[in-house]
Amino acid sequence: MSEGRFARWFxxxxxxLLLIGAPYLWLVVLFLxxxxxxxxxxxxxxxxxxxxxxxxxxxxxINWDPFTRVVTDGLxxxxxxxxxxxxxxxxxxxxxxxxxxxxxxxxxxxxxxxILLMLVILPFWTSFLLRVYAWMGLMGKxxxxxxxxxxxxxxxxxxxxxxxxxxxxxTNFAVVLVMxxxxxxFMILPLYxxxxxxxxxxxxxxxxxxxxxxxxxxxxxxxxxxxxxxxxGMLVFIPAAGELVIPTLVGNASQPMIGKIIQDxxxxxxxxxxxxxxxxxxxxxxxxxxxxxxHYQAKAEGxx
Amino acid sequence: xxTPDAAAFLRIEGVSKTFGHFQAVKDVNLTVGKGEIFSLLGxxxxxxxxxxxxxxxxxxxxxxxxxxxxxxxxxxxPWERPVHMMFQSYAIFPHMTVEANVGYGLKHEKxxxxxxxxxxxxxxxxxxxxxxxxxRKPHQISGGxxxxxxxxxxxxxxxxxxxxxxxxxxxxxxxxxxTQFELxxxxxxxxxxxxxxxxxxxxxxxxxxxxxxxxxxxxxxxxSPTEIYEFPASKFVAGFIGSVNSFDATVTGxxxxxxxxxxxxxxxxxxxxxxxxxxxxxKVTLAVRPEKIRLSKDRPEGGNxxxxxxxxxxxxxKDSLYRIRLxxxxxxxxxxxxxxxxxxxxxxxxxxxxxxxxxxASAIVLVE
Numbered sequence: 103m104s105e106g107r108f109a110r111w112f113x114x115x116x117x118x119l120l121l122i123g124a125p126y127l128w129l130v131v132l133f134l135x136x137x138x139x140x141x142x143x144x145x146x147x148x149x150x151x152x153x154x155x156x157x158x159x160x161x162x163x164i165n166w167d168p169f170t171r172v173v174t175d176g177l178x179x180x181x182x183x184x185x186x187x188x189x190x191x192x193x194x195x196x197x198x199x200x201x202x203x204x205x206x207x208x209x210x211x212x213x214x215x216x217i218l219l220m221l222v223i224l225p226f227w228t229s230f231l232l233r234v235y236a237w238m239g240l241m242g243k244x245x246x247x248x249x250x251x252x253x254x255x256x257x258x259x260x261x262x263x264x265x266x267x268x269x270x271x272x273t274n275f276a277v278v279l280v281m282x283x284x285x286x287x288f289m290i291l292p293l294y295x296x297x298x299x300x301x302x303x304x305x306x307x308x309x310x311x312x313x314x315x316x317x318x319x320x321x322x323x324x325x326x327x328x329x330x331x332x333x334x335g336m337l338v339f340i341p342a343a344g345e346l347v348i349p350t351l352v353g354n355a356s357q358p359m360i361g362k363i364i365q366d367x368x369x370x371x372x373x374x375x376x377x378x379x380x381x382x383x384x385x386x387x388x389x390x391x392x393x394x395x396x397h398y399q400a401k402a403e404g405x406x
Numbered sequence: 407x408x409t410p411d412a413a414a415f416l417r418i419e420g421v422s423k424t425f426g427h428f429q430a431v432k433d434v435n436l437t438v439g440k441g442e443i444f445s446l447l448g449x450x451x452x453x454x455x456x457x458x459x460x461x462x463x464x465x466x467x468x469x470x471x472x473x474x475x476x477x478x479x480x481x482x483x484p485w486e487r488p489v490h491m492m493f494q495s496y497a498i499f500p501h502m503t504v505e506a507n508v509g510y511g512l513k514h515e516k517x518x519x520x521x522x523x524x525x526x527x528x529x530x531x532x533x534x535x536x537x538x539x540x541x542r543k544p545h546q547i548s549g550g551x552x553x554x555x556x557x558x559x560x561x562x563x564x565x566x567x568x569x570x571x572x573x574x575x576x577x578x579x580x581x582x583x584x585t586q587f588e589l590x591x592x593x594x595x596x597x598x599x600x601x602x603x604x605x606x607x608x609x610x611x612x613x614x615x616x617x618x619x620x621x622x623x624x625x626x627x628x629x630s631p632t633e634i635y636e637f638p639a640s641k642f643v644a645g646f647i648g649s650v651n652s653f654d655a656t657v658t659g660x661x662x663x664x665x666x667x668x669x670x671x672x673x674x675x676x677x678x679x680x681x682x683x684x685x686x687x688x689k690v691t692l693a694v695r696p697e698k699i700r701l702s703k704d705r706p707e708g709g710n711x712x713x714x715x716x717x718x719x720x721x722x723x724k725d726s727l728y729r730i731r732l733x734x735x736x737x738x739x740x741x742x743x744x745x746x747x748x749x750x751x752x753x754x755x756x757x758x759x760x761x762x763x764x765x766x767a768s769a770i771v772l773v774e
Binding site for chain 2: 317
């Protein structure tokens with residue numbers, strides 16, 4: 103009887119609990135706990151031990167120095183600025199390129215739509231590193247791609263401005279270019295999802311009430327796709343700001359992005375508290391605007 | 407009501423529409439007078455919505471022409487047509503307030519000042535009694551209110567033609583009846599010509615000045631609701647509008663102003679209203695509406711009368727539906743329960759023998 107009671111409890115309550123609990127467990131074990139460890143480390147003191155930090159004893163329990171350096175040392179501030187700028191420009195270009203593509207996806211026939219969606223996702227099937235190396239090849243001084251752009255540049259500008267090759271590699275331009283290329287699908291997919299939900303009758307209604315197609319777009323399509331734009335924008339901006347591989351491979355070493363700083367602090371400098379403080383600062387920088395947005399979003403939806 | 411020929415405000419001339427191999431609309435000709443409420447009535451896939459979309463400009467006719475107030479509409483895009491539509495789904499902009507929705511059509515009208523626009527929006531909101539909901543978002547109002555927003559929005563720009571796609575379909579029964587009268591009164595006050603698309607015959611009958619019954623892309627009959635109901639031109643129309651008893655018949659003779667028919671299913675000769683063009687010996691269909699059949703215990707005098715047995719009867723309160731067996735034939739008769747009474751007071755009960763009678767004027771002879 104007790105067995106039956108447990109089975110009944112499990113069917114009624116246990117299953118739902120398990121299903122709801124699984125993702126939370128995942129988050130706690132694989133995100134919250136590690137993050138708390140990082141937060142803990144960020145207020146520790148750097149020592150020549152292994153691991154290279156300690157609390158208490160001759161050191162203070164809470165050491166705010168790493169955070170003080172994050173907000174005062176120009177190295178970190180410049181790195182944050184470079185990261186945010188690069189990520190922001192990449193996000194804007196992803197939006198400008200991705201929006202028409204997402205809109206196009208909603209306007210083609212079903213069979214075409216599936217093929218085109220496949221094509222959007224297709225690059226993921228090749229190794230990310232391989233694709234970055236391909237771009238390095240294209241942007242290098244001796245590549246046909248750079249040569250072609252150089253010829254075009256030299257043809258268009260006065261002789262004095264002529265160059266042997268266009269300096270693309272090891273610039274922020276290269277970082278943004280490769281980030282746009284890499285993160286474009288993350289912009290297109292949420293945008294497509296939000297545009298696809300729009301009622302085509304609304305477009306017709308606007309047209310019927312005297313709006314030309316470009317007006318219909320501005321009045322009806324664009325405002326309703328804001329959530330999709332925000333979702334896509336965050337999916338591009340957040341990983342782009344913390345990007346490590348792309349700036350390391352194609353970026354300007356004298357203008358490091360924040361990911362590179364964290365890596366250097368952990369690796370070469372062996373200053374784990376400093377690395378943790380930078381990581382926590384980056385997270386706060388990313389999470390706070392997101393939370394503000396979702397707060398207002400929830401408020402707007404709460405009034406429904 | 408305006409006579410159609412006098413005004414011919416909207417003229418549809420030989421309009422056809424083909425999608426691939428499918429002919430959605432076949433050679434439709436009709437005229438609608440100014441200020442008329444005109445319904446396109448038919449089942450799904452009969453071409454009524456395609457015809458409406460051609461009036462709105464969302465589709466171009468494959469052949470034929472549409473004139474509105476004397477102007478050829480060919481090639482005129484939807485945003486330049488003085489035609490507005492109330493969509494079946496209402497298509498209200500979810501990100502705008504009620505007020506902004508109603509004013510949308512005026513928003514980009516350069517010839518209107520801001521004050522004029524605001525005044526017009528207020529007037530429209532007043533017309534549909536939504537003034538107090540002006541600042542609400544569409545998801546904060548009810549379905550019936552959304553429908554009125556859609557109506558106000560479509561009327562705000564003073565269209566020459568208002569297209570209503572299944573205007574009452576999404577409303578519940580109580581609200582439907584109310585809205586029906588409201589639509590009619592708004593039409594009267596604004597004087598705008600209404601074209602209503604509906605699959606609901608009752609909606610078409612009560613709303614419209616005239617109805618076009620459509621089937622498989624063709625217009626089967628155009629006429630006032632009374633004409634369509636009392637004088638259907640074909641078996642399809644008779645069957646589509648209301649219910650009908652129909653029997654195969656042969657014309658046996660003509661005694662002005664009546665026709666004599668042999669109706670094997672009834673086993674009698676029937677006298678019916680004369681139809682021009684019918685000749686002796688021709689095979690026709692006799693149609694009689696259930697409510698035109700009188701039931702009695704005793705043989706009635708004169709008219710067309712025949713005796714049968716009650717197979718089923720359904721009591722609806724205000725009336726009863728009888729199904730009467732006559733050999734292999736089942737005949738429906740609707741009897742109004744005019745007198746209050748108990749079980750025993752009805753004309754006939756299950757398995758009772760009963761006389762059915764109908765006037766020659768109620769006997770419809772259909773050739774098609």
